[in-house]
Amino acid sequence: MASDAPAPEYLLELKDVEAGYGRAALVLRGLTVQVPPSSIVCLVGPNGAGKSTVLKVASGMLTPRSGSIRVNGVDVTRNGPQDMIRSGLSHVLQGHSVFKEMTVAENVGLGAYTVRDKALIAERTDFVKTLFPVVADRWTALAGALSGGQQKQVEFARSLMVSPQVVLLDEPSMGLDPKTTSKVFEQVVRMRDAGIAVLLVEQNARRALETADIGCVLDLGKVHITGPASELLADPQLAELYLGGRPAAVPTT
Numbered sequence: 001m002a003s004d005a006p007a008p009e010y011l012l013e014l015k016d017v018e019a020g021y022g023r024a025a026l027v028l029r030g031l032t033v034q035v036p037p038s039s040i041v042c043l044v045g046p047n048g049a050g051k052s053t054v055l056k057v058a059s060g061m062l063t064p065r066s067g068s069i070r071v072n073g074v075d076v077t078r079n080g081p082q083d084m085i086r087s088g089l090s091h092v093l094q095g096h097s098v099f100k101e102m103t104v105a106e107n108v109g110l111g112a113y114t115v116r117d118k119a120l121i122a123e124r125t126d127f128v129k130t131l132f133p134v135v136a137d138r139w140t141a142l143a144g145a146l147s148g149g150q151q152k153q154v155e156f157a158r159s160l161m162v163s164p165q166v167v168l169l170d171e172p173s174m175g176l177d178p179k180t181t182s183k184v185f186e187q188v189v190r191m192r193d194a195g196i197a198v199l200l201v202e203q204n205a206r207r208a209l210e211t212a213d214i215g216c217v218l219d220l221g222k223v224h225i226t227g228p229a230s231e232l233l234a235d236p237q238l239a240e241l242y243l244g245g246r247p248a249a250v251p252t253t
């Protein structure tokens, strides 16, 4: 489609979204989150604020009761999970989801089960092997033989096989030690630098904001504050309320 229209400002935009589970009270109460191209946007906030629910709505697992979802300017509000993938979204769920009895290659290949074009699958395979060297190095190994951080990279690689524009990452540091968490966040930055926007949910708010470009503080199903992640990190009141204390002094050397 040839068009002179300017590219949309946001790759993913959830606007005034209300959503909840069954007949229970609303979890998201008029939430707006915007993900610009080539950015990492991080959602932080207390337990139960609705962070994972935002990702479920964005990936089509939960249909919003009102509000809209746009991907690259196209309204996809009522899309189910398969159509959301076709729209350009990929979701890496919370916890560990590799199949341990299968090889790394088989796990990554599963991400392409909706892709019919063999040349495209080969191209994507090369892409993820370059982006995540551990995936290339351990290609024929059983996924269960990899460390937790390496398995997370296999999950990232699998999510990129559908050529998403935006990846939704739910708590990628869960269960990982601080050193491994740093390595996983390095991979998130690599995804961003490869042109894939990231919407990240994290309990480890400070660490996530150190990685992200934009932070959104969620509470009671609404975004209360949004802005450059570095500014949120430097805000003493925010640090006290949501980041477990005042910012640590930054070493001068």
Ligand SMILES: Nc1ncnc2c1ncn2[C@@H]1O[C@H](COP(=O)(O)OP(=O)(O)OP(=O)(O)O)[C@@H](O)[C@H]1O
Pocket (backbone or CB within 6 Å): 021, 024, 027, 045, 046, 047, 048, 049, 050, 051, 052, 053, 054, 203
């Ligand atoms: N499948 C579900 N069915 C019913 N209620 C749910 C379901 N999943 C989540 N909830 C409820 O929705 C609210 C928000 O949950 P959500 O997991 O989105 O919060 P969160 O901010 O990601 O929390 P956490 O940081 O603890 O993971 C909670 O009250 C939770 O109990």
